[in-house]
Amino acid sequence: MRIKKLRIKNLRCIEDLEFDANRDLNLILGDNAQGKSTILESIFLLCTSKSFRTGHDKELIKTDENVSLVFAEAEREKRNPVKVELALVRNAAKQLKINGVRKRRIPDLFGEINCVVFSAEDTAMLRGEPKARRHYLNLDISQLYPAYAQLYGEYKKILAQRNTMLREISANPDKYPPAFLDVYDEKAASLGAALIEKRLVYTKALFTYAEEFYRSITDSEDAEFSYVSSVKYASGEKQEIEGAMKKQLAEKRASDIIYHTTCCGPHRDDISAVVNGMPAKTYGSAGQQRSCAMALKLAQIYLIYDLTGDYPVVLLDDFASELDKGRQKKALDAAKDNCQCFITATHTEKNVYGKIFSVKGGKLV
Numbered sequence: 001m002r003i004k005k006l007r008i009k010n011l012r013c014i015e016d017l018e019f020d021a022n023r024d025l026n027l028i029l030g031d032n033a034q035g036k037s038t039i040l041e042s043i044f045l046l047c048t049s050k051s052f053r054t055g056h057d058k059e060l061i062k063t064d065e066n067v068s069l070v071f072a073e074a075e076r077e078k079r080n081p082v083k084v085e086l087a088l089v090r091n092a093a094k095q096l097k098i099n100g101v102r103k104r105r106i107p108d109l110f111g112e113i114n115c116v117v118f119s120a121e122d123t124a125m126l127r128g129e130p131k132a133r134r135h136y137l138n139l140d141i142s143q144l145y146p147a148y149a150q151l152y153g154e155y156k157k158i159l160a161q162r163n164t165m166l167r168e169i170s171a172n173p174d175k176y177p178p179a180f181l182d183v184y185d186e187k188a189a190s191l192g193a194a195l196i197e198k199r200l201v202y203t204k205a206l207f208t209y210a211e212e213f214y215r216s217i218t219d220s221e222d223a224e225f226s227y228v229s230s231v232k233y234a235s236g237e238k239q240e241i242e243g244a245m246k247k248q249l250a251e252k253r254a255s256d257i258i259y260h261t262t263c264c265g266p267h268r269d270d271i272s273a274v275v276n277g278m279p280a281k282t283y284g285s286a287g288q289q290r291s292c293a294m295a296l297k298l299a300q301i302y303l304i305y306d307l308t309g310d311y312p313v314v315l316l317d318d319f320a321s322e323l324d325k326g327r328q329k330k331a332l333d334a335a336k337d338n339c340q341c342f343i344t345a346t347h348t349e350k351n352v353y354g355k356i357f358s359v360k361g362g363k364l365v
Contacts, residue, residue, distance in 0.1 A: 011060055014062070024340060036317075043072065046113055048115075060088055071085045113313065141198060162181065165181060210225050223288075231248060311340075318345070341354070
């Protein structure tokens, strides 16, 4: 998979930027706060509809503008070329076009162009809150299984409805008896089990690769990755997971009413990493945590290839500052032979060859 053309309008500090990308390596140079990372952010938006730097779309739209636009034309190994255009509209819904055709659903974006990003935020992934790891997992799976994004949206909707009903029951028990939760529990368990089943299949393959990459990165250490679910099931089969979740929701109903929140489900699940027998989150060094995050991202590259027959575009943001020289080389070596890479840096790196772009004030210079 290769991006041929990229255009960005009114995104952060970029007013209007367009360039033809190199098929292999693109090095984007410039001082801090000049728009380098925004270029990578625009590619990530075209792959996932999200930013890897913020969860608020309004922050992306250039000050005093109402619409941001990102556009890319990409070549794909197993499929025809594709043109993707995404508009962020202030105080309105995003707008998506694929090959010039307006799409009603943003999840239609997933899978058209795949990418993997290495950024400063990755270093905090293992020691941060579970929400960040779930977000990472949801975006990764959605790129490979576009229906997953819609499924997750349906689950979030029923979860919000259930939590609203919990508050209503707590405030007005005479008007809303606990039995009102039955229909929500049924739907939440069905959707939640489907999500967990997808996650289990994906993470089994992802973690196998990640454990191999971790050994390669560190040369001497072993890591074990696992999916940790709040639903206590015996197997990974959807029907069994669904029954277990429904049972737990019923058992914890009184507590859920008190706290106005749903006790279990994929919205409470997590990823765990154990290095040399110890949890990486609490006992791992900063280097071990970075290596775990890198191993997961490298694993993602090769899993995308396994499942699609096409390597993803690789984005390396602020490459030099977050990774020591050894990790830099391992990450680049794992990606450059097969993937188109976009790298941001403040200066030219040794042994990095490709097309160089200089950015200043949101413009190419």
